[in-house]
Amino acid sequence: MFQVEVWGGAGEHGRSCYYVQFEQRAVLLDCGVKKGHEEMYPLLDAAKARKLSCVFLSHAHEDHSMAIPLLYRDGYTGVVWTTRSTAQQLDNYFASWQRYVQDAGYELPYTKEHMEQVRYRFVEDMAAPGQWFTVESGLEACWGPSGHLAGSIWLLIKHEDKTLFYSGDYSPDSKLLVADLPSPEYVHDLQFAIMDAAYADDETGQEQLIKEFVATCGRALERGGHVWLPVPRFGRGHELIDILAEAYPHTQIVCDERLEQGFQALFGEELWLKAESVAPYKEMWSSRVQVLSQEQIRQKSIRSDKTIILTADPMLQSRDAANLLEAFQSNPENAIILTGHVYPGTCAARLLAEEKPGVQVTRHRYKIHQGLSEVARMLDQLKPKTTLLVHSPKEKTDRLQAKLVAQGYKNILSCTPGDRIVMDDDPCLFTNLR
Numbered sequence: 111m112f113q114v115e116v117w118g119g120a121g122e123h124g125r126s127c128y129y130v131q132f133e134q135r136a137v138l139l140d141c142g143v144k145k146g147h148e149e150m151y152p153l154l155d156a157a158k159a160r161k162l163s164c165v166f167l168s169h170a171h172e173d174h175s176m177a178i179p180l181l182y183r184d185g186y187t188g189v190v191w192t193t194r195s196t197a198q199q200l201d202n203y204f205a206s207w208q209r210y211v212q213d214a215g216y217e218l219p220y221t222k223e224h225m226e227q228v229r230y231r232f233v234e235d236m237a238a239p240g241q242w243f244t245v246e247s248g249l250e251a252c253w254g255p256s257g258h259l260a261g262s263i264w265l266l267i268k269h270e271d272k273t274l275f276y277s278g279d280y281s282p283d284s285k286l287l288v289a290d291l292p293s294p295e296y297v298h299d300l301q302f303a304i305m306d307a308a309y310a311d312d313e314t315g316q317e318q319l320i321k322e323f324v325a326t327c328g329r330a331l332e333r334g335g336h337v338w339l340p341v342p343r344f345g346r347g348h349e350l351i352d353i354l355a356e357a358y359p360h361t362q363i364v365c366d367e368r369l370e371q372g373f374q375a376l377f378g379e380e381l382w383l384k385a386e387s388v389a390p391y392k393e394m395w396s397s398r399v400q401v402l403s404q405e406q407i408r409q410k411s412i413r414s415d416k417t418i419i420l421t422a423d424p425m426l427q428s429r430d431a432a433n434l435l436e437a438f439q440s441n442p443e444n445a446i447i448l449t450g451h452v453y454p455g456t457c458a459a460r461l462l463a464e465e466k467p468g469v470q471v472t473r474h475r476y477k478i479h480q481g482l483s484e485v486a487r488m489l490d491q492l493k494p495k496t497t498l499l500v501h502s503p504k505e506k507t508d509r510l511q512a513k514l515v516a517q518g519y520k521n522i523l524s525c526t527p528g529d530r531i532v533m534d535d536d537p538c539l540f541t542n543l544r
Contacts, residue, residue, distance in 0.1 A: 111133075111532065111533060112130065112131055112132045112272050112274075112302075112533050113131045113531060113532045113533065114131075114274075114302065114304070114498065114530070115128070115131070115529070115531075116498075116525050116526065116529045116530070116531075117129055117138075117153045117154060117155075117527065118142065118144070118151075118152035119140070119142070119152075119173075119500050119501060120498060120499070120500045120501075120507070120524075120525040120526060120527065120529065121502075121503065121507055121524065121525055121526035121527065122144065122502075122504070122526070122527065123144070123308065123451055123501060123502060123503060124142065124145065124147070124173040124453075125142045125143050125144040125150070125151060125173060125527075126139075126140040126141075126142045126173055126500065126501065127139070127141045127142060127152035127153075127154075127177065128140065128276070128304055129155070129158060130267065132249075132269035132270075132272055133270075135163045135248065135249055135269060136158065136161060136162050137162060137163055137165065137166060137249070137267060138159070138162055138164075138165045138166070138181070139166050139168070139265065139276045140166070140174040140175070141154075141167075141174075141175065141178045141180070142173040142174040142175055142176055142177055143172055143173060143176040143177050143207065144173060145172075145210065145425070145453035145455070145456065146455035146459070147454065149527075150216075151177050151219065152177050152180075153527050153528055154177075154181070154184060156184035156185065159181050159186050160184060160186055162181070162186055162188060163188065163245070163246060163249060164188050164190075164191055164245055164249075165178065165186070165188065165189070165191065166191045166192070166251070166265055166267070166276070167191065167192035167196060168192075168256070168262060168263055168264070168265065168276065168279065169192075169196055169256070169258055169259060169262035169278055169279060170196045170197075170199035170259070170261060170262075171203070171258075171259070171279070171342075171345075172206070172207050174278070174279070175200060175203060176203060176204065176207045178190060178228055179221075179224035179225045179227070179228060180219060180220050180224070182220075182224045182228060183219070183221075188229075189229045189230065189231045190228060190229065190230050190231070191230075191232075191233055191245070191251065192230055192231075192232065192233065192263075193232060193233060194234065194235075194261070195260045195261030195379050195381075195382065196262070197230045197232070198261075198375065199375065202343060202344075204225060209428075213427065214455070233253045233263065234381070237252070237253070239253060239254040240253075240254050240292065240293055240296075242268070242296075248269060248270065249267070249268070249269050250269075251265060251266065251267055252265070252266040252268075252292060253266070254291065254292065255287065255288045255289055255290060255381075256278045256279060256280045256281065256289055257280065257281040257282060257283075257284040257287045257289025258278065258279040258280065258281045258284075258287070258478055259287070259342075259344050259345040259346075259478075260287070260376050260379065260382040260383075261379075262278055262279060262287075262382075264276060264280060264291070265278065266292050266296060266297070271299075272533075273300055273302075274302045274303070274304070275292065275300055275304070275305075275492060275494060276304045277303070277305050277488070279478065279479055279501070280306045280480055280484075280488070281477060281478045281479060281480070282480075282487075283316040283478075284349065284478070285352065285353075285384075285387065286348065286352070286376075286383055286384060286387050286391065287383060287384065288382060288383065288384055291491055291492065292492070294491075297492050297494075300492055300493060301494070301533060302494060302496050302497075302498070302531075303488075303492055303494035303496070303497045304497075304498045304500055305480070305488060305497050305498065305499055305500065306479050306480045306485075306500065306501050307479075307480055307485050307499040307500060307501060307502050307507065307510055308451075308479030308480065308481075308501040308502050309477070309479050309480060309481030309482075309484075309502070310481065310482070310503075310506035310507060310509060310510045311481070311482045311509045311510040312481040312482065313481055313482045313483050314475075314481070315483075316476075316477045319474065319475055319476060319477060320353055320476070322474060323353075323447070323449070323474040323476065324353065326447060326472055326474055327357070327358070327418065327445070327447065328358070329445075330443065330444065330445035330470060331358065331361060334414070334416065334443050335416070335441060335443030335444040335445055335469075336411055336416060336417045336418070336419060336438070336444045336445075337418045337419065337444075337445050337447060338411075338419045338420075338434070338438060338444065338447070339418070339420045339446075339447050339449065340421055340422075340424050340426050340431065340446070340448065340458065341420055341422065341424055341449065341450070342372075342422065342424050342450070343368045343369060343371065343372040343422035344375065344376070345372075345478065346449060346478050347365075347369055347372070347420055347422070348369070348372065348373060348376060349476070350420070350449065350476060351398075351399060351420060352391060352394055354418055355394050355398045355399075358418065361417070361418055362400065362415065362416075362418070363398055363399050363400065363417070363420070364399070364400045364402050364410060364418070364419050365399055365400075365401055365402075365419070365420040365421070365422075366401070366402065366403070366404060366407060366420070366421045366430075367401060367402075367403060367404075368421075368422035369401075369421070370401040372422065373395060377391075377392065404421075404433070404434070407421065407434060408433055408434050411434060411444075412437050412440060412441075421434065424448070425452070425453055425456035425457060425458045425459075426458045426461070427456055427457055435457075435461075438468075438469055439467075439469055442469060442470075443469075443470075444469045445470040445471075445472065446461065446469055446470070446472075447472055447474055448462070448471070448474075449473070449474055449475065449476045450475075452473065479501065482510060482513060485499070485510065485514070486514065486517065489519055495520075495521060496523065496531070496533065497519075497521065497522050498525060498531065499511060499522065499523065499524055504524065504526055507524040508524050510524075511523070
């Protein structure tokens, strides 16, 4: 028997955190935060945290990583298994999270000392992708790229005859990043899967989303406006640049210095990239993308020449974003396009809610997670006996669960933080305890 406790991330978007108890050993999968909510941090159990065998971190995004120092505050002394690329990105995310907490008028619940206590070990030093390695006696792990951003991984965790799969944030639709799944022989008797379902029952394909996104950009440019894409420093922004460079070969594309740093990090470790994409992308970047300072970008935004602008601040929370927004609002033909999840209480959310924000503000999803068709495909490949759907609000997860059950899939769970799932020896028997 083993059990999974949802400390965050199921039935909501944010604070991903899953406690897995195997007999005498326990591991934690991610430990993130949730912007724009009173319950920003996972429902940690300090006594259990102190006794963890280890922690696994799937990737650097704050909704998976920024609560990790809380574990050390609570007495955890072990390591965090992740990738080298993820660890290198974390300083930027910690700095951003601290600014967000301070600006929101909250206190950070951990100290610099707790942050410095975090110790990382790197899965790629132990085994190649898709290969098992020993974490400690009786506990094994296997990993592979998940296609969400550089360094992001899925995980298989095995204790004796019990195996669990954790997708992390999974994207099979990336044009740049590799995404694979475990070898069939590793999952022939997979007891449990925690599966990214952030887009719930949405079945819209990536190509259709790209078509709609490109068309919206085109309409703004035809009106004589600029297009501004606030994106993460690491992730989808670099793929969007490639799409726009192809769609609008005669339109200038500029980005800030932080996105340039993200580009250097992305291509500094080509393990995560599709080999056939590397050379064409580098050529596109060197020939089409102009890297400017924040002030240079602001100045360009008030000129008449049509420009596509990308900055590394997806929620528009920084002073630089506020300055650029003020300049952008001088021309109502300009367009701001938000391409990811928008957290409540952020500047991006306020702009979307305003009846007259001064510029066109729209949302266009670029898929970096899974919806119904991708979840079904993953279920068909892995065939887990029980699956927990995560990363989407409860109402949407319930809709996805109902559709999957209607298609014949068994033991599909929709849970919320605080729920505990107990897996008995009978692979079809589970209880969901609140």
